[in-house]
Amino acid sequence: MLAEKFSTALELFKTKAPSLIGIDIASTSLKLVELADAGKGTFRLERYAIEPLPKDVVTDGNIANLDQVSDSLKRAWKRLGSRNRHVALALPAAMVITKKIIVPSGQKEEELELAVEAEANQYIPFALDEVNLDFQILGPAPNNPDEVEILIAASRKEKVEDRVAIAEAAGLKPRVMDIESYATQEAFRLIAPSLPANGRDQNIALVDIGAHVTHFYVLRNNQFLFSRDQAFGGNQLTLDIQRAFNLSVEEAESAKKTRGCRRTTTTMSCNRSWRRSRSRSPGRCSSSSPRPPTTRSTRSCCPAAVRFCPGSTSWSPSAPA
Numbered sequence: 001m002l003a004e005k006f007s008t009a010l011e012l013f014k015t016k017a018p019s020l021i022g023i024d025i026a027s028t029s030l031k032l033v034e035l036a037d038a039g040k041g042t043f044r045l046e047r048y049a050i051e052p053l054p055k056d057v058v059t060d061g062n063i064a065n066l067d068q069v070s071d072s073l074k075r076a077w078k079r080l081g082s083r084n085r086h087v088a089l090a091l092p093a094a095m096v097i098t099k100k101i102i103v104p105s106g107q108k109e110e111e112l113e114l115a116v117e118a119e120a121n122q123y124i125p126f127a128l129d130e131v132n133l134d135f136q137i138l139g140p141a142p143n144n145p146d147e148v149e150i151l152i153a154a155s156r157k158e159k160v161e162d163r164v165a166i167a168e169a170a171g172l173k174p175r176v177m178d179i180e181s182y183a184t185q186e187a188f189r190l191i192a193p194s195l196p197a198n199g200r201d202q203n204i205a206l207v208d209i210g211a212h213v214t215h216f217y218v219l220r221n222n223q224f225l226f227s228r229d230q231a232f233g234g235n236q237l238t239l240d241i242q243r244a245f246n247l248s249v250e251e252a253e254s255a256k257k258t259r260g261c262r263r264t265t266t267t268m269s270c271n272r273s274w275r276r277s278r279s280r281s282p283g284r285c286s287s288s289s290p291r292p293p294t295t296r297s298t299r300s301c302c303p304a305a306v307r308f309c310p311g312s313t314s315w316s317p318s319a320p321a
């Protein structure tokens with residue numbers, strides 16, 4: 001029974017399968033990346049694509065609308081321009097329970113599966129038939145060469161199945177289901193050789209700024225020493241820009257991504273002097289005679305995309321860069 005469960009479940013952790021497209025289902029966009037083997041253990045970025053996702057379709061890894069995400073994935077894969085349909089996906093760490101266990105070495109695969117199931121029964125707060133369960137042998141136990149250390153991972157089936165369904169509906173073939181934090185660690189392993197001394201014996205901080213949460217990891221010799229999630233992300237910046245400059249969420253998001261934004265000593269606002277100066281000098285907007293910030297009803301004079309001019313109190317309407 002367990003063997004069947006293992007064979008039908010996508011293999012968590014298996015990150016080294018060749019010729020896979022990596023897919024990140026994030027809160028604001030889908031990101032696809034394809035690497036090519038450049039020899040000597042190095043990789044080259046072959047292609048990537050970023051496809052924006054409609055608002056609130058994915059929140060902290062929870063997928064509210066599978067159809068919308070798979071439609072976006074279909075578009076992203078087309079834009080990627082690859083013929084490869086084999087993909088690797090990942091689950092947010094918060095959706096996966098992991099545990100390291102120590103077992104005697106030299107056990108057969110079936111014996112290990114039984115040991116893993118017995119252990120999982122103790123730690124997983126769901127019935128085992130409601131979860132996808134997998135394990136990976138990490139190596140000899142730290143204090144005893146006659147034992148091995150095993151990492152167990154389990155996630156509720158629907159979390160895995162949602163992602164599989166999205167990929168399949170987009171005509172893709174899911175081959176690997178990883179855990180996002182482990183995928184980050186694995187990605188770092190690929191860039192470590194480009195660091196001084198291959199990044200060996202150094203404390204390395206990895207910072208992943210998401211929409212709502214920033215993940216902060218410290219690694220040393222490819223081992224996690226520390227990890228912490230902070231309840232802060234890019235969305236907060238968007239909201240701050242939106243409030244400070246009286247923009248819609250879409251305008252603030254676009255301004256954040258295309259131009260950056262700097263507060264100046266005067267309040268930048270959309271006001272009558274802007275309209276006057278605009279009529280004198282098309283395309284320019286000056287806040288040299290600042291007015292109190294506008295209310296939403298007057299925001300209609302704001303261009304769809306605005307450019308904040310760093311270091312000045314003027315700003316000008318512009319198309320996104």
Ligand SMILES: Nc1ncnc2c1ncn2[C@@H]1O[C@H](COP(=O)(O)OP(=O)(O)O)[C@@H](O)[C@H]1O
Binds near residue numbers: 060
């Ligand atoms: N070019 C950019 N400049 C500034 N912020 C960006 C840029 N591209 C994406 N972001 C922001 O980074 C955050 C990325 O979050 P995302 O990876 O989509 O979510 P998740 O938390 O699910 O990983 C979002 O807030 C997004 O607006």
Ligand SMILES: [Mg+2]
Binds near residue numbers: 026211
């Ligand atoms: Mg992200």
